[in-house]
Amino acid sequence: MKEQQLFSTVEAYIRQLFAGESSGHDAEHTLRVYRTALRIQQEEGGDRLIVGLAALLHDADDRKLFNTADTLANARAFLSAQNIAPDTTEQICAAIRSVSFKGTDTQRPATLEGCIVQDADRLDAIGAIGIARAFAYGGAKGRAMHLPDQPPQLHMNAAQYAANQGTTINHFYEKLLLLENLMNTPTARRLAHARHLYMESFLSEFMDEWEGRR
Ligand code: ADP
Ligand code: NI
Numbered sequence: 001m002k003e004q005q006l007f008s009t010v011e012a013y014i015r016q017l018f019a020g021e022s023s024g025h026d027a028e029h030t031l032r033v034y035r036t037a038l039r040i041q042q043e044e045g046g047d048r049l050i051v052g053l054a055a056l057l058h059d060a061d062d063r064k065l066f067n068t069a070d071t072l073a074n075a076r077a078f079l080s081a082q083n084i085a086p087d088t089t090e091q092i093c094a095a096i097r098s099v100s101f102k103g104t105d106t107q108r109p110a111t112l113e114g115c116i117v118q119d120a121d122r123l124d125a126i127g128a129i130g131i132a133r134a135f136a137y138g139g140a141k142g143r144a145m146h147l148p149d150q151p152p153q154l155h156m157n158a159a160q161y162a163a164n165q166g167t168t169i170n171h172f173y174e175k176l177l178l179l180e181n182l183m184n185t186p187t188a189r190r191l192a193h194a195r196h197l198y199m200e201s202f203l204s205e206f207m208d209e210w211e212g213r214r
Pocket of ligand 2: 029033058059121
């Protein structure tokens, strides 16, 4: 099957899988990660088919939305229906497993394809889009935007990070501001820098307004 045709099929599958999801974890997030991952792949190399499919399927079995995280059943069902070869399927699944953020337990993916998809996923969590997603997520979970007497919790491991129910502003200090330095590829580090500066300027403006300095 031609690349374009395969990606149209997976796009339709993703839109149906994430229908009704509005916590910042929707089909549009996946499609942005896909476009960013292909842009990074163009500069960094790696297998384009694996990067594209891993990006498109990276949240298809996300623990927060589905109960298939251990088996990657949704991703596997799609790849099998498209007759993707077993070894390619395993490489895509390995890349998908390696992308998620787990606080201090996060590891650098073993393959270039995994590194690229992880970078693309993280780029979508920072900058203007990242700010919007963080507040959308916080709103969906009923979290406070900011509580000045609740300091951020740094250096959380995977379990602590997953159990954390803090404010959205704290999420910037607990995750989003750490991501620039965690980028795997030089291309993503370059893209992350501008987005990082934008978040810093947002936070400084937010605090100025909060404290009545503006
Ligand atoms: P992904 O699986 O795409 O890497 P996550 O599942 O960690 O991302 O989170 C989805 C989006 O919700 C991200 O933009 C992330 O920053 C945001 N988010 C996750 N946890 C929180 C939180 N505690 N407060 C605010 N935003 C959050
Ligand atoms: Ni994602």
